[in-house]
Amino acid sequence: xxxxxxxxxSFSLRPSNLSKGNHVIxxxxxxxxxxxxxxxxxxxxxxxxxxxxxxxRITSPLTGTVLKSENEVLFVSRVEGGIYL
Numbered sequence: 776x777x778x779x780x781x782x783x784x785s786f787s788l789r790p791s792n793l794s795k796g797n798h799v800i801x802x803x804x805x806x807x808x809x810x811x812x813x814x815x816x817x818x819x820x821x822x823x824x825x826x827x828x829x830x831x832r833i834t835s836p837l838t839g840t841v842l843k844s845e846n847e848v849l850f851v852s853r854v855e856g857g858i859y860l
Contacts (some may be wrong), residue, residue, distance in 0.1 A: 780800070785832070787828055787829070787830050788828075788829055789828055789829075790820045790828075790829055793820045794820065795820050795821065795822050796819065796820060797817065797818075797819050798817070798818050798819070798820065799815050799816070799817050799818075800815065800816050800817075800818060800831060801813055801814070801815045802814050802815070802816075802831065802833070802850070802852060804833075804850065808844055810844070812848065812850055814850055814852060816831065816852070816854055818854075828856050829854070829855070829856045830854070830855040830856050831852055831853070831854050831855075832852060832853050832855070833850055833851070833852050834851045834852060834853050835849065835850065835851035836848060836850070
């Protein structure tokens with residue numbers, strides 16, 4: 776699968792929705808001032824019958840955080856689930 780996986784603030788994805796092999800999931804964000812940033816996580820989908828669901832969550836900044844436009848923002852994400860090889 777290539778292209779946009781979701782435009783929602785939060786989403787989950789079953790590995791079975793991706794083809795077997797190597798992938799890079801890219802998270803892109805844009806604020807109301809059109810400032811943008813992105814991060815990525817490489818992963819590999821294997822052919823397993825019971826692969827746990829994969830979750831990628833932004834853990835920082837927190838929802839509702841107010842930032843000054845001149846400050847740099849570090850986005851931190853957490854990957855949960857899946858199988859680490």
